[in-house]
Amino acid sequence: MYVAVKGGEAAIENAHRLLADRRRGDRGLPAITEAQITEQLSLAVDRVMAEASLYDPGLAALAIRQARGDMIEAIFILRAYRTTLPRFGTSLPLDSRAMRIERRISATYKDLPGGQLLGPTFDYTHRLLDPTLLGDPDIPDPAHRDGGLGDLARVSDILDGESLIETEADNGAEPGDITRTPQEFPLSRAERLQSLARGDEGFLLALAYSTQRGYGRSHPFVGEIRIGLATVEIEIPELGFSVAIGDVRVTECQMVNQFKGSTERPPQFTRGYGLVFGQSERKAMAMSLCDRALRAAEYGEEITAPAQDEEFVISHCDNVEATGFVEHLKLPHYVDFQAELGLVRRLRAAWQERGDLPEAESVEPIGEAAQ
């Protein structure tokens, strides 16, 4: 129950003023700029864009700064900004095959066409704190290798040639949009992927981990991870053709899973798919594992684990929604609590009348909750 109360305006105003001060920190240090955040904390920017479901590096950097580096707060701010803008339309599907590749690896084929391209990865670093980064050290230019990248065929295309892997057919269906229509379970796979693409990385990572530890059948291989720039094209209705409007960095993960076959389907590999804004390999991998786990019913697999439960996963993966409901608990619940207090007092009185409680243990009534 909520009751309008007055008061607190001055306290709130001063609290926000204090927040602005603490956000700025030591005035003796230069203020950090959005460009610095975009350039030097780019993976934080990528995460905010992915989970806010809005691709705009500059605005994501502003949100990170405004939120003092609190990622979920930044995601919330950018998600809220999104709702203030009109939607002009829908892009043509991004073509991950034509992506300008910045990293591409496969854990299933050592010698795939084009090879293993490590790109700017944390893999194989020693995860030791690097004191040489203190200050502003000279960073050598990257190495170059001529000859281009050659043909970077998809791993799924290689397996596809032998029908060893399920194929994804384009049935031409108009995809559902979770931002326009209220969720109704069961969802289509397209709607699930939209939810997962903006789902909380930590939550999806934990669920993906749970499938590996035995909570849900899964025997996954990373067929391929590719990171790069994909061209965005939109139709211009007035002109009757489509034009490129720029490029977005995305991470794609093709997870390959074993499938023993059923009466309807021969044994073959099945797929889980992950596609995420920015350089977000962990998130794309977690997404693809969750996507595959959520397809259990499709393959007649027994649904026994949380990661296979669509309603559980999709209803709880959005950190903006989760934050809203968890954090609302700190808003005034004074009247609610008074009602509960009265109830507990009455229950205790009745309980004591029955003579169950030794006198010594009887508890003094709690003082009125601060109002």
Added chain:
Amino acid sequence: MDAAAALDPETERRRQRMGLLARASAAEFDAAWAALAVLPEVTDLRGPETGLVMLTGRIGGDGARFNLGEATVSRSTVRLASGHIGFGQLLGSDQNRARRAAIFDALAGTEEGRRVVDRLCADVEARLVREGQRQEAETASTRVDFFTLVRGED
């Protein structure tokens, strides 16, 4: 794209041009603007304005479409005193660049404007090619060259 393949050559050129104008930097627009003999008289027909475009992907990379998430897009439609209409649209919130893109798209319809626009687009394309080649060479330098160790069996 199949639809693009069917376009007549002039329309296809415009399509390419608009794609390059979407990627032109503010500095590149400024340089082209300065190269115009006569500055155009511009009427804004729509915008410049910023909104959203829903980016779509394909399930598994080539299956049915799904909504991946939105991106900010700025767009502008202008008419020049010559009557030529131009469209500008690009990723991000930079409405000035979107309006410049629209103006240069319209200018491409005029004879002297066309030369400046072609130069601008050639510069943008050259930069994009340079950046692409550099990035490709950097990525290629991280390719793993596997070698097999001789095992001690024989």
